[in-house]
Amino acid sequence: MTAPVLEVKGLSKSFGGVKAIRDLSFQVHPHDILGLIGPNGSGKSTTVNTLAGVHAASAGEIVLDGAHVQTLPEYERVALGLARTFQTARLFPEFTVREQIALGAQVTRRSHPLSSVFAFGRRSAEDEAVAAHVEELLDMTGLRPVAETKTGAISSAQQRFLMIAMALAARPKVVLLDEPAAGLVAHERKELGRLIREIRDSGVAVLVIEHHMGLIMEICTRIVVLNFGAKIAEGAPEEIRNDKAVIDAYLGEAA
Numbered sequence: 001m002t003a004p005v006l007e008v009k010g011l012s013k014s015f016g017g018v019k020a021i022r023d024l025s026f027q028v029h030p031h032d033i034l035g036l037i038g039p040n041g042s043g044k045s046t047t048v049n050t051l052a053g054v055h056a057a058s059a060g061e062i063v064l065d066g067a068h069v070q071t072l073p074e075y076e077r078v079a080l081g082l083a084r085t086f087q088t089a090r091l092f093p094e095f096t097v098r099e100q101i102a103l104g105a106q107v108t109r110r111s112h113p114l115s116s117v118f119a120f121g122r123r124s125a126e127d128e129a130v131a132a133h134v135e136e137l138l139d140m141t142g143l144r145p146v147a148e149t150k151t152g153a154i155s156s157a158q159q160r161f162l163m164i165a166m167a168l169a170a171r172p173k174v175v176l177l178d179e180p181a182a183g184l185v186a187h188e189r190k191e192l193g194r195l196i197r198e199i200r201d202s203g204v205a206v207l208v209i210e211h212h213m214g215l216i217m218e219i220c221t222r223i224v225v226l227n228f229g230a231k232i233a234e235g236a237p238e239e240i241r242n243d244k245a246v247i248d249a250y251l252g253e254a255a
């Protein structure tokens, strides 16, 4: 088996007396779409925020492609290959979709973040490479028709796809998707499922938190289930669907 691209070992996070994550361990491999599910308040968001560096871990290790990152700030984790999306859109409404995606690439760049979009004199080879990647991402995420539209004027579904494009612009090894299907209707969810598989096929491992069980069961290679901050099950979608502890804690109500 290939080495994991992301390894979480004994991770814990407490907020005062609240133990939001308890001794959590799992691995994400390069070809994984790993689902992280569980009831409300089970610790999913805290896990993503602790992996991304928004919260400092109380204990445990986070190993990204062999490097311990648990003490690094958020932007350094992004630069090392851990990108994420957010539950709510964080966009500049006056930027066009193309400009906003280019902004997501800035962590990988030495020159001005928008020099691949605006003509600040001659473009460097780096600018050309970023601009070409932005064009690929416009096609991959289906945002090409709104490339010149301001982000404040696109639909909320398009904003969700845009956040994914921004995360991918940082050329991550792993992308953390935080409830990407929230607010999407059936055909948009189908498109999202296609995109997530394409992301994985392009060599970027995916960790996805999602409440929509249809999508999770359809796209995930493996699923980790949390309850009260602890892992109660891990396995393939079929195993999780039939796991008694998972049905009792979560699927009974979600199904």
Ligand SMILES: Nc1ncnc2c1ncn2[C@@H]1O[C@H](COP(=O)(O)OP(=O)(O)OP(=O)(O)O)[C@@H](O)[C@H]1O
Binding pocket: 015, 018, 019, 020, 038, 039, 040, 041, 042, 043, 044, 045, 046, 047
């Ligand atoms: N900043 C915080 N300060 C104090 N407690 C927090 C904080 N963030 C989360 N918690 C607590 O940690 C526990 C886990 O919350 P978390 O938001 O991670 O769960 P979740 O599984 O993402 O829930 P949901 O599905 O509703 O988004 C909850 O008891 C929550 O109240």
